[in-house]
Amino acid sequence: MKNIVDARGLSCPQPVLMVMDAFKKIEKGEILVMTDTQASKENVSRAAESKGWTVKSVQEQNQEFHLKLTRS
């Protein structure tokens, strides 16, 4: 996957700002967002949904969250 937002270790609002930047670059498709706090996971999901993106899946591994955002 080409579109990756690595927001690990960053706290709000950075992860959401980075995802918003990614939304500006590509209008549709798939973005993988990596975060490492529940709060960032929730904030990114909320922001994505408000911009018409769908949180397709959330994978949790080693206290990291990988969110797959899609928009068609």
Add this chain to the structure above:
Amino acid sequence: MKNFFATRWGIIGTGAFIGVLAALLQKLGNPGNMGICVACFERDISGAVGLHRADVVQYMRPEIIGFVFGSLAAALMFKEFRARGGSAPIVRFVLGVFAMIGALVFLGCPWRAMLRLSGGDFNAIGGILGLVSGIWIGTLFFKKGYNLGRTSTSHAGSGFLLPLIMLGFLILMLIFPQVKDQAKSGILFYSVKGPGAGHSPLFLSLAIGILIGFAAQRSRFCTMGAFRDLILFKQTHLFMGVLSLMAAALAANLILGQFKPGFEGQPVAHTQFIWNFAGMAVAGLAFALAGGCPGRQLFMAGEGDGDAAIFVLGMIVGAGFSHNFGLASSPKGIGPYGMAAVIIGLMVCLFIGFFMRKGETQ
């Protein structure tokens, strides 16, 4: 498992919960329009351990201890506890110092600004406008790439240090309990008059603090984030929590007979609009740059965030400077060096905002 607290009703419920409990704490003995004030209470803790000797504001506030314990419990229970840190700690310390200095020019943290307004103190409007302005300046820095850098995971023990410091404070309070009409008990200082002398019973304060800490950790309640997200993303999620806090506190104050509208003679407040505004603008900018209001910093510290813990310690030390140097306001007005402190605080925060950016690391 879905986190109910992270939903819209979750944040509204948490705000209302805090609003009602704050009004109740005031009824139980906490100072006027100060059912909860994170800045004032950390300032009182600073006085209790003698970092400043303003004799009217010395008390080891159990609410603050409870906030950290409640958040720690929630984080452990829901497997969110993670010791982390290393994101520009010295910057966070300095931001904590000036956040406190600014807040004490206004006389309150953002929570108390809301509670003051809900109690009818219209001077709080200046503070809230200042808070929003400070946060707005912060969002301009965010848009320009302001960033304190990534945290990294640390040894679990480091995440427990602030909760352990709070436990130590609680133990000190039990070993050296308040003695009526005495300004000192063992090594701890207590106020015999002034706001520091007003407090609800220790274990009630602690229990309510723990409940709020738990709910706030789950819901990510943050008064700075509320305005920041509204300005930056037009997102109302956290803002609903703040509105709910004010509405609930107003309703509770009306029922408890604590609503007294006006500008003059408000408890622990002064009427200098411009300095209410400016003090809180500095504080708001410092909170924005540090990523959380003082309450949220305590809750993050409870989750194991060492950077938030350093911000908290910065605030406690900042309270020492505030009172030792005559920077803090009193009901008579701003302190002799309050104006200078606000100007220096603004310059320091702007410096941090301008220079902590991507590409400025070398």
